[in-house]
Amino acid sequence: MDNAITNILLVGVGGQGILLASEILSEAFMLAGFDVKKSEIHGMSQRGGSVVSHVRFGKEVFSPVVPEGQGDILFGFELLETYRYLSLLKPGATVVANDYKIAPPSVLLGQAGYPPALPEKIMAKLPDFLLVDGQGLALKAGDVRAANTVMLGAVSKRLQIADAVWQQALEKMVPKKALEINLKAFAMGREL
Amino acid sequence: MKEILSGNEAIARGAYEAGCLVASAYPGTPSTEILENVINYKEINASWAPNEKVALEVAIGASFGGARSLSCMKHVGVNVAADPLFTASYTGVKGGLVLIAADDPEMHSSQNEQDSRNYAKFAKVPMLEPSDSAECKEFTKLAFELSEQFDTPVMLRSCTRISHGKSVVELGERVTGLPTPKLVKDAPKLVMLPGNARVRHPLVEERSVKLSEYGDTAAINRVEIRSSEIGVICAGVTYQYVREALPDTSVLKLGMVWPLPHALIREFAAKVKQLFVVEELDPFIEEQVKAMGIACQGKELTTLCGELSPGRIQAAFAKAGIIKVAASDVIAAEPVPPRPPNMCPGCPHRGVFYQLNRANAYVTGDIGCYTLGFMPPLNAMDTCVCMGASISMGSGMVRALPPEEQKRVVAVIGDSTFLHTGINSLMEMAWNKAPATVIILDNRITAMTGRQENPASGFTLAGEETSEVNIPELCRVLGIKHVRVVDPYDLDATRLAIEEEMNRPEPSVIITNRPCCLIKGAGRFEKGKILEVDQGKCTGCKACLRIGCPAIEWKPNPDGNKGKAFIDPQLCTGCTVCQQLCKFNAIGGRK
Numbered sequence: 129m130d131n132a133i134t135n136i137l138l139v140g141v142g143g144q145g146i147l148l149a150s151e152i153l154s155e156a157f158m159l160a161g162f163d164v165k166k167s168e169i170h171g172m173s174q175r176g177g178s179v180v181s182h183v184r185f186g187k188e189v190f191s192p193v194v195p196e197g198q199g200d201i202l203f204g205f206e207l208l209e210t211y212r213y214l215s216l217l218k219p220g221a222t223v224v225a226n227d228y229k230i231a232p233p234s235v236l237l238g239q240a241g242y243p244p245a246l247p248e249k250i251m252a253k254l255p256d257f258l259l260v261d262g263q264g265l266a267l268k269a270g271d272v273r274a275a276n277t278v279m280l281g282a283v284s285k286r287l288q289i290a291d292a293v294w295q296q297a298l299e300k301m302v303p304k305k306a307l308e309i310n311l312k313a314f315a316m317g318r319e320l
Numbered sequence: 321m322k323e324i325l326s327g328n329e330a331i332a333r334g335a336y337e338a339g340c341l342v343a344s345a346y347p348g349t350p351s352t353e354i355l356e357n358v359i360n361y362k363e364i365n366a367s368w369a370p371n372e373k374v375a376l377e378v379a380i381g382a383s384f385g386g387a388r389s390l391s392c393m394k395h396v397g398v399n400v401a402a403d404p405l406f407t408a409s410y411t412g413v414k415g416g417l418v419l420i421a422a423d424d425p426e427m428h429s430s431q432n433e434q435d436s437r438n439y440a441k442f443a444k445v446p447m448l449e450p451s452d453s454a455e456c457k458e459f460t461k462l463a464f465e466l467s468e469q470f471d472t473p474v475m476l477r478s479c480t481r482i483s484h485g486k487s488v489v490e491l492g493e494r495v496t497g498l499p500t501p502k503l504v505k506d507a508p509k510l511v512m513l514p515g516n517a518r519v520r521h522p523l524v525e526e527r528s529v530k531l532s533e534y535g536d537t538a539a540i541n542r543v544e545i546r547s548s549e550i551g552v553i554c555a556g557v558t559y560q561y562v563r564e565a566l567p568d569t570s571v572l573k574l575g576m577v578w579p580l581p582h583a584l585i586r587e588f589a590a591k592v593k594q595l596f597v598v599e600e601l602d603p604f605i606e607e608q609v610k611a612m613g614i615a616c617q618g619k620e621l622t623t624l625c626g627e628l629s630p631g632r633i634q635a636a637f638a639k640a641g642i643i644k645v646a647a648s649d650v651i652a653a654e655p656v657p658p659r660p661p662n663m664c665p666g667c668p669h670r671g672v673f674y675q676l677n678r679a680n681a682y683v684t685g686d687i688g689c690y691t692l693g694f695m696p697p698l699n700a701m702d703t704c705v706c707m708g709a710s711i712s713m714g715s716g717m718v719r720a721l722p723p724e725e726q727k728r729v730v731a732v733i734g735d736s737t738f739l740h741t742g743i744n745s746l747m748e749m750a751w752n753k754a755p756a757t758v759i760i761l762d763n764r765i766t767a768m769t770g771r772q773e774n775p776a777s778g779f780t781l782a783g784e785e786t787s788e789v790n791i792p793e794l795c796r797v798l799g800i801k802h803v804r805v806v807d808p809y810d811l812d813a814t815r816l817a818i819e820e821e822m823n824r825p826e827p828s829v830i831i832t833n834r835p836c837c838l839i840k841g842a843g844r845f846e847k848g849k850i851l852e853v854d855q856g857k858c859t860g861c862k863a864c865l866r867i868g869c870p871a872i873e874w875k876p877n878p879d880g881n882k883g884k885a886f887i888d889p890q891l892c893t894g895c896t897v898c899q900q901l902c903k904f905n906a907i908g909g910r911k
Contacts, residue, residue, distance in 0.1 A: 141659065151486075154324050158488055164324060165452070167485040169428045175661035175692065176870055190564040192452075192485035192557070195630045197648055214653040221651075231873055232659040237697065237865050238874030238883060240657045253651050 133186035134287070135194040139213045140205025141230050142177050148301065149203070149276045150181040153283075156297035157185035160289050167192035178209055180216075203283050205262075205276065206230050211246045214253060223254050224283050226262035226275060258282060258320060265316050271306070274313035281317020325489045327482040330453040331420060332357035334460025335390045338416070339495045340364050342382035344375040346740065347769035348394030349429040350483040351422035355392055356772075359781050363494065364390075368772060368781045371707070371740040372397035376404050376419060380473075383417040384510060386501035388464050392420040395436045396706065400741065402439070405473065407512050409443045410520040412471035415501065416464035419445075422478040425600045426627040429480075431687065431706065433626070435601040440475050440578040444524050446531050447475040447578045448540065449556040453487040459575065462540065470527055470534075477577070479600070481557045481627070532579040540575025543588055550642065551592030553585065553605055553616070558628055562598050565633040566643065580608050589614045594642070596621070600628050663692050665871040666847075666893030668808045668834035669761050672732075673700040674867050674897070675815045676759075679822060681730040684717060686710035686742070688734040689768045689836075690761050697868045701732065708733070708741025715745065715754035727822050730757045736766035736774040739789060743798065749827050750799030757821040758800075758829045761808075762791055763836040764844065771839055795829045802828035809834055811900045837893050848894025849909040851887050857906035858884045864898040864907065872898060 138150050150166055157164045168181035182194045199217040204210025204225035217223075227247070234240040251257045260282050262275035269278065277298075284294055294314065302310045325333065331354050335343060343366040345355040358366040369375035372393040379391035393401060398421050405419065421436040440447035446466060450459045456478065463474040508516050535541050547570055554562045555574040562571060572588040574580070589595050589609075597606040597618035606618030621636040622628060638645045663670055673693035676683055677700040685691055685701035686709060694701035703713060714731035721729070733742045738760050749756060766772040773779045778788040795803045802824060806817045814832075821828040835845045853864075860882035864872055871891035876883040887898075889910060899907040 142661065151324075154486060158322065158324050163488060165485060165487045166324075167481055169480065169484065175664065175689065176659070177661035178659040189487075190560040191630050192481055192487065192560065193629055195564070197631070197650055208656055209659070211653055212656050212659075214651045217651055219649045219651065232657045233662055233868065233870070234657045236870065236873045237868070238862065238876065241876075243654075243656050249654075253653075 133184055133189055134201070135199045136183040136201045136203060137194055137199045137213060137216055138181040138183065138203045138205070139209045140179055141209060142175060142179050144179070144205045145276045146179050146181050146205055149280055150183050152280060152297050152301045153183050155301055156289055156293050157183070159293045159296055162186060163189045165189045165192040178212065180213060201283065201286060203279065205279065207246050208232065208243060211243070211250060214250065217254065220256070221254055222286055223250055223257045224279065224286070225250070225257070225259055226279055227259050228263060228275070260317065260320060266313050269313035269316055270309040274306070274310050277302075277310045277313040278317040281314040282320045284314070285318055285320070321491045322488055323491060324486050325453045325457075326353065326484060326486045327450070327453050327456045327478055328353035328484070329357050330456035330489050331392075331460050331476070331478070332361070333489070333491065334457040335418070336361040336364065337457070337492050337494050338461040338464040339388050339498045340390050340464065341387035341415070341501065342379060343367075343390040343392070344369045344378035345392040346370070346372045346375050346397060347766050347772040348397050348422070349769055350424060350480045351392050351394045351397070351420060351478070352769045352772065353483070354420060355781065358390070366781055368774065370775050372401040373403060376401040376408075379417060379419070380404055380408050382501075383413045383415045385414065385503065386499060387415040388498065389415055390418050390420070393422070394430065395421055395423045395434050396430065396432065397421075398436055398439050400707070402443075405439070405445070406443045408473050409445050410512055410517055410524055411510050413467050413473060414504065416467035417473045418460065418463040418467060419473055419475045420478060421475055422480070422483050423601075424480050426480070431704065433601060435604060436475070436477050437577050437604045438602065440477075441604075444528055445473050445475055446470070446576060447477055448575055449477045449577045450482060450575070451556050451559045451573070452482070453485070453489045455575070456482065457489055459540065470531055472527055477556065479557055485557070528579050531576075532582055535576045535579065535581030536583040538576065538581070541581050541584055542573045542575070543584070544571045544573065545591060546570050548591060549593050551588055551595050553588070553595070553597045553609065554599060555605070558598055558600055561628050561630045561633050565630040566637065574605070577605065580605065582612060585609060585612065585614065589616070598622060598628065598633060660695065661692060662695070662868065662870055663689060664837055665869055665891040666837035666895040668763055668832060668837070668895070669693060670698070670867050670869065671811050671814055671897045672759060672761065672808050672832060673698040675811065675818050676700040676730060676732070678815070679818050680728060681818070681822065682717075682728040684710045684714040684729065684731045686731075686733040686737045687768070688737055688761075690732060690734055693732070695868070697866050707737050708745050711742050711745035711749055711758050714756040714758065715749040715752065718754050718756045726755055730759060730818070730822060732759045732761060734767070735760060735762040735764065735776050735791065738791070739775050743794070746795060746800065746829070747798045754827055755825045756827065757818070757824070758827075759818075760791060760795075760829060760831045762831050762833060765836045765839050767836045767838065771836065792831055795831070800827055800829050802826060803831065804829075805831045805833050807834065808832040809895050809897060811897060837895075848896060850889050850892045850894050851896070851899055851907050852889065852910040853885050853887055854906045854908060855884055857904050859904050859906070860884050861903070863901045863903065867897055867901065869898060
């Protein structure tokens with residue numbers, strides 16, 4: 129495999145805004161002069177199902193899908209989903225996850241418990257793990273809906289992309305009335 | 321200018337740049353967003369059709385009128401549109417005619433994974449297959465040109481990874497100077513009666529030979545020589561996987577997958593010691609290469625089922641001893657509870673399936689969000705085959721059964737699916753007096769594919785107000801005497817309607833009248849009062865859990881006693897279905 133490619137996986141639950149976050153990432157990589165490919169599954173996954181979005185950038189990207197076991201960064205929007213997709217990563221990969229839980233159907237119905245101690249289990253396998261209080265920080269920034277942008281800020285620090293490029297990508301992709309809060313949320317995530 | 325576009329956005333852009341004037345489609349994953357992007361180009365008259373056959377015929381009509389025309393559908397949609405497709409192959413075109421077929425290997429959102437390339441060969445029309453968004457745009461433009469140059473409809477095959485993948489595209493300008501559409505009498509070409517069709521068929525066969533020769537030198541079929549040891553023939557997204565999995569091999573990348581460029585394939589085969597064909601699903605290219613007398617391997621290595629990927633290709637080639645792959649460490653996670661898709665909180669279908677389950681109905685189902693009614697805890701769908709089949713299968717099923725079993729048969733279909741192909745089925749059921757019950761879940765939208773308008777929703781693709789099919793009246797004119805409308809949020813009324821109509825030894829239809837809770841806008845879905853569980857009154861009986869609403873969570877009591885139910889105020893829409901199930905009046909409006 130071409131080592132010059134960076135493989136990012138965004139995982140969570142349908143409806144959490146994963147598609148927009150992956151679009152902002154892709155936009156930033158293109159603006160920074162890289163080749164970019166991204167892939168995800170729409171349709172059934174919109175109905176509260178598990179969602180994975182693949183974003184790859186580098187000099188020349190072929191497959192739009194990250195090969196199994198080749199993920200460099202896992203960007204988790206929900207804790208259980210973050211844990212579910214660890215097998216897509218390579219040893220030593222980075223995990224940035226929102227400390228946020230959404231109960232799957234079997235848990236809602238009382239047939240299973242939400243798996244305990246997931247952060248510890250992730251940390252044991254991948255020590256480069258950052259757990260973010262996305263909702264809490266977004267509230268501080270002014271709107272709980274900016275949680276994804278806090279996360280994006282935290283992920284951005286692990287990527288060699290200039291501040292101005294991130295700013296330009298956010299300006300293009302985020303609706304005008306929400307831009308100020310999102311820029312603030314992004315900056316808060318970047319400080320983590 | 322560069323932009324990151326999805327394959328679907330790029331196909332729409334390609335149609336625009338090609339000077340397309342008319343576009344028609346029926347929504348279907350992964351093709352839906354093509355038309356939703358085409359509508360943004362005001363030069364193109366774009367609209368939804370009730371089904372794919374109608375969509376293709378709209379495009380054929382526009383082509384015969386002289387316009388460059390586009391029709392889009394998912395792979396199974398081509399089954400519905402196959403009738404006009406096969407004869408449009410004989411008539412050829414006036415304005416360029418392009419049919420997009422979006423396949424779904426791995427069945428991410430489909431009931432089968434049929435390989436649309438077989439349609440190109442079967443209908444004898446050329447098929448292009450792009451491998452990224454840039455090619456989606458360029459190949460769509462080329463498809464219009466080839467359509468006019470070779471007087472044929474042209475198919476373009478996408479797949480989920482291409483349609484919903486995004487990559488960088490350089491935008492161009494819209495072509496100008498195309499002929500203005502006008503009526504031209506040309507019966508020998510456009511009236512396909514036996515006498516005329518017999519003249520056209522040999523022309524179709526000659527056209528296929530010419531297209532194959534075109535492919536021998538066309539830039540879209542490309543030889544990349546890297547080694548004289550191994551050569552791989554591939555196309556579409558599989559090309560990207562091959563480049564990543566086998567970076568040092570020579571490749572013949574086919575942009576046109578039917579007809580195949582015979583001379584070019586022979587030339588490539590002669591340059592490598594070992595020849596392989598790597599393709600998803602059927603051995604479509606492989607069988608033709610073998611029929612040419614050229615030795616190659618294909619499905620000996622890769623699967624007939626599901627998607628390929630760089631990893632799967634590497635593993636297949638390593639297993640066959642052709643390449644060596646270093647073993648890498650795998651990060652293993654323990655199994656965790658699955659998260660399948662579910663009907664939304666407040667979905668008007670939920671109460672209907674709850675009552676169908678209680679009534680011990682045998683439900684012939686159909687294609688839409690409501691297919692999720694088969695899942696626990698509702699467990700109230702027993703068959704799902706294809707669009708419209710619920711009613712006709714129910715009609716057939718009652719003929720096979722003894723009277724007591726007949727009563728249990730209930731067909732369930734959505735409004736958009738009913739208008740797609742359910743009308744003929746209901747006509748048959750009424751005509752032949754089949755005593756089944758039909759429930760039309762009318763939520764005023766094509767919900768599953770992302771809320772597209774349909775002929776009963778009152779709006780066009782462009783958002784203009786328009787006529788609205790009156791579904792109850794339509795059922796009556798088809799010959800159904802017993803048609804009733806019920807509020808699916810009223811559990812007692814829903815139960816009563818289902819029981820009465822199941823017991824009626826005649827054809828009958830129940831229509832539900834609540835809109836999809838995701839459709840916004842005046843006169844559509846309105847939230848009710850958000851509900852909460854009074855923890856003092858909740859006895860932990862779990863009755864409210866039987867509807868499987870994502871807004872209701874069971875929280876076990878840490879001290880080992882019975883747990884209690886909680887309602888997430890962020891998710892609750894106030895539909896009151898759970899409230900009606902609670903015998904202890906524990907569920908009420910939030911204070």
